[in-house]
Amino acid sequence: MIDSDFIAGLPKAELHLHIEGSLEPELMFALAKRNGIAIPFASVEDVRAAYNFSRLQDFLDIYYAGADVLREARDFHDLAAAYFDRAAADGVVHAEIMFDPQTHTARGVAFETVITGLLSAIDEAKAKHGMSVQLILSFLRHLDEADAIATLDAARPWVDRIGAVGLDSSELGHPPEKFARVFAQARALGLKLVAHAGEEGPPEYVYQALDLLGVDRLDHGNRSLEDPLLVTRLARSGMTLTVCPLSNLKLCVVDDMTAHPIDRMLREGLRATVNSDDPAYFGGYIADNYRAIAAARGLGRDDLVTLARNSFLGSFLPDAAVTAHLARLDAYVAQAPAE
Numbered sequence: 001m002i003d004s005d006f007i008a009g010l011p012k013a014e015l016h017l018h019i020e021g022s023l024e025p026e027l028m029f030a031l032a033k034r035n036g037i038a039i040p041f042a043s044v045e046d047v048r049a050a051y052n053f054s055r056l057q058d059f060l061d062i063y064y065a066g067a068d069v070l071r072e073a074r075d076f077h078d079l080a081a082a083y084f085d086r087a088a089a090d091g092v093v094h095a096e097i098m099f100d101p102q103t104h105t106a107r108g109v110a111f112e113t114v115i116t117g118l119l120s121a122i123d124e125a126k127a128k129h130g131m132s133v134q135l136i137l138s139f140l141r142h143l144d145e146a147d148a149i150a151t152l153d154a155a156r157p158w159v160d161r162i163g164a165v166g167l168d169s170s171e172l173g174h175p176p177e178k179f180a181r182v183f184a185q186a187r188a189l190g191l192k193l194v195a196h197a198g199e200e201g202p203p204e205y206v207y208q209a210l211d212l213l214g215v216d217r218l219d220h221g222n223r224s225l226e227d228p229l230l231v232t233r234l235a236r237s238g239m240t241l242t243v244c245p246l247s248n249l250k251l252c253v254v255d256d257m258t259a260h261p262i263d264r265m266l267r268e269g270l271r272a273t274v275n276s277d278d279p280a281y282f283g284g285y286i287a288d289n290y291r292a293i294a295a296a297r298g299l300g301r302d303d304l305v306t307l308a309r310n311s312f313l314g315s316f317l318p319d320a321a322v323t324a325h326l327a328r329l330d331a332y333v334a335q336a337p338a339e
């Protein structure tokens with residue numbers, strides 16, 4: 001029996017979410033129509049059928065095709081607003097969301113258009129849901145570092161509204177070391193640093209993210225488990241891992257949810273969190289991820305609360321805000337009806 005209502009009400013932070021990956025087929029169609037754009041799908045059902053991929057690259061191909069409907073600031077606003085509504089319903093009180101400017105600037109949409117739309121939705125989410133949101137500007141690692149540096153330069157006028165930079169897209173063949181200079185520049189601007197590492201890539205990529213980029217948080221990090229010394233290091237340093245169970249299943253990082261290592265990560269002392277990654281494409285938002293992992297691995301309330309606690313501890317919120325969120329979490333658990 002899954003503790004479904006308990007999970008939905010559990011105050012939590014989402015730390016690994018690509019806003020372009022929250023584009024639902026219905027919104028893709030609506031935006032295509034509004035902007036007069038032809039898309040290679042005849043119906044919402046066609047799009048859903050195309051989501052039946054099993055490799056990161058196949059997913060990325062349709063992901064970039066779908067993003068083409070995003071043209072005006074109001075499109076980015078509507079995309080983010082739809083995500084914030086869903087996240088609020090899932091108990092998310094704080095979100096640190098990634099956006100991929102290069103996906104848009106490469107097709108002629110200005111950086112300003114993207115960030116203006118996102119920021120207006122963020123301001124609205126604060127007023128509407130009481131949700132705090134930080135933006136993570138994520139570089140596409142299949143492009144070269146000069147392109148990432150140009151993107152960081154374009155972001156400079158908005159740097160006080162950006163919390164961190166990240167690194168996503170095709171991992172294999174694009175190791176973190178390729179981006180050491182742009183990450184150093186971002187750190188000099190006062191930004192936090194995150195990077196996808198150890199999803200498809202080997203433990204070596206995790207070492208590079210730590211040692212060459214100096215990341216403050218690791219996205220995924222699953223393959224760290226192959227290296228006991230790395231696990232010890234991550235546990236001792238309190239490094240947060242943003243784990244995405246439904247994504248792991250869809251992209252075959254795990255063969256079956258019953259084989260997911262989330263509870264092993266917790267037992268090994270890793271600060272693991274649960275997140276939704278690209279929810280429109282992977283079959284569920286954050287509460288669905290908690291439910292899936294709880295059902296498959298038989299997680300009880302203690303583990304679910306630990307995962308939520310870790311999400312605040314691993315956030316980039318100031319200490320006072322983290323303390324306030326943890327108190328709210330404790331109060332929720334104390335008043336929750338018995339299982």
Ligand SMILES: [Zn+2]
Nearest residue numbers: 168196219277
């Ligand atoms: Zn991701």
